[in-house]
Amino acid sequence: MAVLDQPPATAPATADTAAPGQRWPGRGRRRATSLSRADQLVLGLMLGVPTVLHVALVWLPTLASVVLSFSEWNGIGGIEDIQWVGLDNYVDIVSRYPRFWPAVQHNLVWLFFLLVLPTAFGLLLAVLLDRKLRFGRFYQTSFYLPMVLSLALVGFIWQMMYQPDNGLINNLIGRAEANQINWLGNPDLNLYAVLVAAGWRHAGYVMLLFLAGLKAVDPALKEAAALDGANAWQAFWRVVFPVLKPVNIVVLVVTVIEALRAFDIVYVINKGRNGLELVSVLITDNVIGESSRIGWGSALAVILLIISLGFIITYLFQVFRREERA
Amino acid sequence: MARFSPRSPLSDTAGVLPPLGRRSMLKGLLATAGVAALPGLAACGSGGSGGSTDTVTFGSNYSDAVPKGAVQSVMDAFTKAQNLKVTVNTKDHNTYQEQITNYLQGRPDDVFCWFAGYRMQYFAGQGLASDLSDVWTDIGANFSAAQKEASTGADGKQYFVPFYYYPWAVFYRPSIWQQRGYEVPRTFDELVALAGRMKSDGLIPIAVGQKDGWPQMATLDYINLRTNGYEFHMNLMRGKEDWQGAKVRAVFENWRRLLPYYQENALGRTWQEASDSLEKGEAGMMVIGNQVLEKTKGQLDDLDFFAFPEIDPAHGVDTVEAPIDGFMLSRKPGNPDGAKKLLRFLGGAEAPVLYTKANPSVIATNAQADTSGYNKLQRKYIDFVGQAKHLTQFLDRDTDPRFASDAATNGINAFLNNPNDIDSVLKGLADQAKTIFTG
Numbered sequence: 001m002a003v004l005d006q007p008p009a010t011a012p013a014t015a016d017t018a019a020p021g022q023r024w025p026g027r028g029r030r031r032a033t034s035l036s037r038a039d040q041l042v043l044g045l046m047l048g049v050p051t052v053l054h055v056a057l058v059w060l061p062t063l064a065s066v067v068l069s070f071s072e073w074n075g076i077g078g079i080e081d082i083q084w085v086g087l088d089n090y091v092d093i094v095s096r097y098p099r100f101w102p103a104v105q106h107n108l109v110w111l112f113f114l115l116v117l118p119t120a121f122g123l124l125l126a127v128l129l130d131r132k133l134r135f136g137r138f139y140q141t142s143f144y145l146p147m148v149l150s151l152a153l154v155g156f157i158w159q160m161m162y163q164p165d166n167g168l169i170n171n172l173i174g175r176a177e178a179n180q181i182n183w184l185g186n187p188d189l190n191l192y193a194v195l196v197a198a199g200w201r202h203a204g205y206v207m208l209l210f211l212a213g214l215k216a217v218d219p220a221l222k223e224a225a226a227l228d229g230a231n232a233w234q235a236f237w238r239v240v241f242p243v244l245k246p247v248n249i250v251v252l253v254v255t256v257i258e259a260l261r262a263f264d265i266v267y268v269i270n271k272g273r274n275g276l277e278l279v280s281v282l283i284t285d286n287v288i289g290e291s292s293r294i295g296w297g298s299a300l301a302v303i304l305l306i307i308s309l310g311f312i313i314t315y316l317f318q319v320f321r322r323e324e325r326a
Numbered sequence: 327m328a329r330f331s332p333r334s335p336l337s338d339t340a341g342v343l344p345p346l347g348r349r350s351m352l353k354g355l356l357a358t359a360g361v362a363a364l365p366g367l368a369a370c371g372s373g374g375s376g377g378s379t380d381t382v383t384f385g386s387n388y389s390d391a392v393p394k395g396a397v398q399s400v401m402d403a404f405t406k407a408q409n410l411k412v413t414v415n416t417k418d419h420n421t422y423q424e425q426i427t428n429y430l431q432g433r434p435d436d437v438f439c440w441f442a443g444y445r446m447q448y449f450a451g452q453g454l455a456s457d458l459s460d461v462w463t464d465i466g467a468n469f470s471a472a473q474k475e476a477s478t479g480a481d482g483k484q485y486f487v488p489f490y491y492y493p494w495a496v497f498y499r500p501s502i503w504q505q506r507g508y509e510v511p512r513t514f515d516e517l518v519a520l521a522g523r524m525k526s527d528g529l530i531p532i533a534v535g536q537k538d539g540w541p542q543m544a545t546l547d548y549i550n551l552r553t554n555g556y557e558f559h560m561n562l563m564r565g566k567e568d569w570q571g572a573k574v575r576a577v578f579e580n581w582r583r584l585l586p587y588y589q590e591n592a593l594g595r596t597w598q599e600a601s602d603s604l605e606k607g608e609a610g611m612m613v614i615g616n617q618v619l620e621k622t623k624g625q626l627d628d629l630d631f632f633a634f635p636e637i638d639p640a641h642g643v644d645t646v647e648a649p650i651d652g653f654m655l656s657r658k659p660g661n662p663d664g665a666k667k668l669l670r671f672l673g674g675a676e677a678p679v680l681y682t683k684a685n686p687s688v689i690a691t692n693a694q695a696d697t698s699g700y701n702k703l704q705r706k707y708i709d710f711v712g713q714a715k716h717l718t719q720f721l722d723r724d725t726d727p728r729f730a731s732d733a734a735t736n737g738i739n740a741f742l743n744n745p746n747d748i749d750s751v752l753k754g755l756a757d758q759a760k761t762i763f764t765g
Contacts, residue, residue, distance in 0.1 A: 072764075074728075075427045076452045092761045098754035099736055164594070185537075185594015187743055273539055274593045274739050282732075289424040290445075290727035293762075 062305070069299035075292035082295075089299035100300075103277040106191055107307070110198070110278070111259035118199035119255060122206025127236065129207070130214040144208050146201040152264040158197035159184065159269060187275030194276060198265055202258060206251055213247030214240070249319060253312055260308045279304045381411040382664040385435035385656075387422035396684030403680055404671045410664050430454040434656040436665035437672075442476040442650040443719030444563065445727065446486045449654070450479035456655040457483045461666055465673035468692045472717045476650055486652050487673040488691040490682065493648035493711050494544045494720070495631035497604065497618055498611040508610070514552065514580065514637045521587035524610040531587035533609035535600030536742060539735040542592075543721035544647055545584075545613050546738060550577045551645045552637035556716040559645075563725040565763025569756035578741065578748045580637060585745045592742055615649070619703055620687035626701055633710065646714035649723055650691055726762055733758035 035043065069089055073082040093100050125143055129136050146154065161168045162183035169183065170176040183193040217240055225235040241248075263280040266272040272281030279300060287297030388397045394416060401412040415435050417425070422439075430438075430449060440446055449455050462484040466474065469488060477486035503509075506527060511517040521531035536542045550559045554573050561567045562574065589600060589609060601618050603609040605625055612618070613634065622629055633643040653672055659665045671677055678690030683699055689707045690697075697708060711717070722730035737755045741748065 074452075076431060076454065088761075092757075096754075096757035096761060098740070098750075098758075099732070164591070182591045182594050185591045187593070270537060270593075271539065273736060274743070285732050286728075289731065290426055292427050293728050 065298040065301050068295055069302045071295040071298075073292075073294045075294050085295065089296050090303075093296070093299055093303070097282075099277050099282055100279075103279045103282050104307075106277055107260060107262070107279055109191060110195060110262055111256060111311075113192075113195045114199065114202055114255050114259045115252075118203040119206050119251060121199075122203040122251075123210050125203065125207040126210035126214055129211055140207075140211070144204040147204045147208070149201065150264065151198065151201065151262070152268045154197050154201050155194075155265040155268040158194075158200075162193055184269055185274070190269075190275045194265060194269065198258075198262065202255070205254070209247055209251050209254070210244070213244045217243050245319075249315070252315060256308065256311045260304060260311075279307075379661055379664065380409075381413055382437065382661050382668050383413045383415060383435035384668070385422075385429070385438035386414050386416040387419045387439045389416055389418045389422075392685050396681045399684050400672070400677045400680045403676065404668060407676075408667055408671065410667060412668065430656065436656060436659035436661055437653050437668055438656055439651065440486070440654045441719065441723050442486050442488060442652060443723040444725055445719075445723045446477070446654065447479050448726070450481075450483075450485040454657050455485050456657055456659065456662075458485055458487065458655055458666075458669065459483045461487065461669050461673065464670055468673060468675065468694045470693065470712065472714055473650065473691055476717050476719060477652070486654055487669050488650045488652040489672060490652075490678060490688040490690050491648040491650045491711065491717075492616040492688055493646055493707055494548075494613065494615040494634075495646075495710065496611050496613050496634055497601075497629060497631045499604065499607060499625075499628050500630045501628050502607050502610070510632045511635050514549075514583075514635050517635045518583050518587075521584065521610070525587055530589045530603060530609040531611070532584065532589065533600040533604045533612040534589045534592035535595040535597035536592045536739065537594060537596045539739065540720075540722060541597045541600075541614065542738050542742065543730075543734065544615070545581065546577070546734075547647050547718060547721050547724075548613070548634035549581050549637070550574070551647075551718065552634065552641055552643070553577050553580055555638070555641040556645045556718070559718065560724065563721070565726070565729070565759050569759055570752050574752060575748065578752065581741070582745045582748070585742070588742075593739055615647075616687060616689070616703070616707065619701075626703060629703065631703070631706070631710075644715040645718055646711055646716075647720055648711050648714070648717045649720045650717070652691070729759060729762045733762070 068082075070084055070086055071082045072085045072089070125139075129140050133139065149157075162170075164170055164180040164182050164185075165176060167176070167183075170181055173181075175181050181189070184190045221239050221243065222235055225239045230238065261280060262278055263272075263284070266276040266278055266281060267284070270276055272278055272285075283297050283300045283304065286293040286300065384401065386394070386397055388394050397414065397416075401414055405411055413435075422429070426440075426449075431454065434454075440449070446455075462474070462477075465487065469477075473488050474484070477484050477488055479485045498508075508520060508523070511520050524531040534542065547559065550562065553576055554562075558567060558573060562569070567573070589595070589603065592600075597614060597617075598621060600609070601612060601614060601621055604612045604618075605622055618629070619626065633646070636642050653669060655662075655665055655669060673692070675692055675694035675696070678692045678695040679699075682688060682690050682695070682704075686699070686701065686704070689700075689704050689711070693712075697705065700708075718724055721734055725734065733755055737751050737758075740754070741751045744751075
């Protein structure tokens with residue numbers, strides 16, 4: 001883009017690169033540094049098309065929702081019908097919207113839970129499976145299987161397990177007849193019940209990521225550690241785990257994204273009400289459907305974007321700074 | 327790309343892409359790109375639907391098999407009578423509702439299905455529907471004053487042709503009540519006393535299924551209508567009254583008297599499951615609409631209803647909550663004359679009979695419609711609704727959808743969870759009403 005905008009500056013440059021090509025026709029074209037017209041075209045298309053798509057499908061909508069978050073608009077009429085209200089949406093959301101803070105809190109609980117339990121469990125599974133157990137492939141597949149299901153489907157499956165009268169869990173613990181536990185209807189309990197279901201799926205994913213990382217660890221490292229007198233525990237935490245750093249970053253980012261985009265499982269269970277509010281549900285409730293509070297919903301989306309960027313940028317920033325120092 | 331389904335845009339990209347429809351997205355894109363000079367993209371899509379004079383297009387949300395067939399039989403009769411073809415464009419009920427804003431701004435069908443009350447007035451007020459006053463001069467005699475009131479926009483013109491309704495009342499099983507010697511309560515105090523008796527008799531006094539978030543709106547509506555009357559209720563729904571005022575507080579104080587008699591875990595149960603316990607005789611009564619007739623087909627002989635009892639004698643039981651479904655005319659119909667012919671036919675005596683014959687769980691709004699095919703409860707409904715001075719359309723149809731779908735639903739749920747915290751529930755409702763009803 002910038003190049004096209006400044007024709008005078010680029011003109012001499014093209015002349016320079018063209019010059020050698022004229023002197024040695026045939027050979028010059030194949031030189032890696034000077035690109036032929038066809039190469040330039042191919043390169044331009046291969047870079048340009050994804051760039052255009054990326055900008056049009058990711059950046060512009062993101063910017064559009066940031067812009068729309070300062071507006072009030074019911075989705076009817078054209079641009080001229082949009083009222084600009086400045087920061088009102090944000091102020092009202094944090095001060096007057098009773099579902100907002102519970103939703104943020106649930107998102108954070110979700111994130112914390114996923115980061116601790118399923119991630120640790122997935123790491124444990126990965127370490128065990130890396131020891132070439134008998135039927136290891138079978139375990140590996142069965143632990144990973146839930147990941148193939150969409151979260152909405154996971155929601156349906158677990159709804160059957162949690163059903164108070166006929167569900168598996170109440171019947172197993174003998175609370176189906178009297179003293180029923182209403183796993184999904186009790187607002188103090190249902191978030192954790194859903195988290196178990198979400199974690200069931202997430203652990204398999206984390207396991208696979210760690211397993212791939214562990215397979216790539218050079219066995220010589222472990223041997224060296226053993227020779228130095230480290231026990232298995234020390235060898236893992238002092239030697240293997242640090243080597244897994246790139247995988248750890250991936251797991252962390254994946255978990256943060258999973259936690260903040262969680263939506264389908266609570267939506268199929270009870271539309272994200274009564275203790276299962278999440279920010280993503282609030283966005284949907286306000287934008288989709290008849291209510292069409294485009295500005296309000298966009299403001300919620302921007303808040304979610306900031307939260308997710310906050311986590312990821314902070315972490316990546318620290319990682320890169322540490323790397324630079326090293 | 328998938329159109330606007332609630333799940334697809336979010337599950338993949340929550341927080342990064344705002345879940346907007348194609349149209350609004352495009353507008354947003356243009357806005358950010360600085361192309362502000364376009365005088366409303368909506369205008370591009372409004373070429374009407376062809377403009378042929380021998381066909382009328384009909385946008386339908388009657389997507390279940392029985393209603394869909396019933397609509398088709400009505401349209402066939404119209405084609406026969408008027409020699410005008412009707413193209414029926416059916417969409418899934420929920421999808422239709424979710425897309426309505428985009429649908430009406432794009433290329434809507436000539437005649438489209440919608441609901442009476444504020445939801446009708448809202449789109450009429452936005453200029454997305456056409457005036458039907460001239461149709462009403464022909465069909466007006468078929469409808470009551472209360473029905474006309476429910477079909478009239480804020481500007482005093484009619485925009486809606488009523489078709490059928492499903493009134494709400496308190497349902498019970500007469501055999502069980504006879505056996506135990508219960509009598510139909512006339513006042514709210516009697517209702518509370520009766521519920522207490524049921525509880526000591528080992529029954530669940532009031533079956534409740536609030537999982538989907540809307541069934542309890544009827545109870546709030548009724549208690550408000552009985553405590554404060556129709557005028558106050560409608561003003562409250564339109565954001566002209568304060569949710570934190572003493573009158574609304576009184577409504578919740580009354581409601582709280584019923585809560586000890588509510589079925590446990592109300593928020594974890596659907597209305598269908600709740601009505602199961604009514605059918606099985608485990609529960610004594612239930613506030614529900616006539617969808618319960620369709621569900622309990624086998625037991626209609628042992629099912630009856632009464633009006634939600636009186637609280638303030640000044641208001642008595644003068645209002646019935648009877649949501650009306652019907653039809654509207656889009657803003658630039660391709661075939662306006664044909665469309666109005668169709669609307670006159672739908673507002674006439676023949677169409678509702680054809681429809682209720684094919685789908686016997688509803689009651690025609692039309693006073694001229696033949697009711698000989700009705701069952702006992704449908705006949706009782708006719709008097710029940712006919713005597714009403716006012717009809718309300720249910721909370722989510724009488725107020726701004728922005729308020730109903732979020733603030734009201736969650737306010738009611740919060741109250742049911744924590745009935746002793748009326749103050750914070752009402753503050754939440756009042757605060758949100760202030761941000762929504764700004765006009």
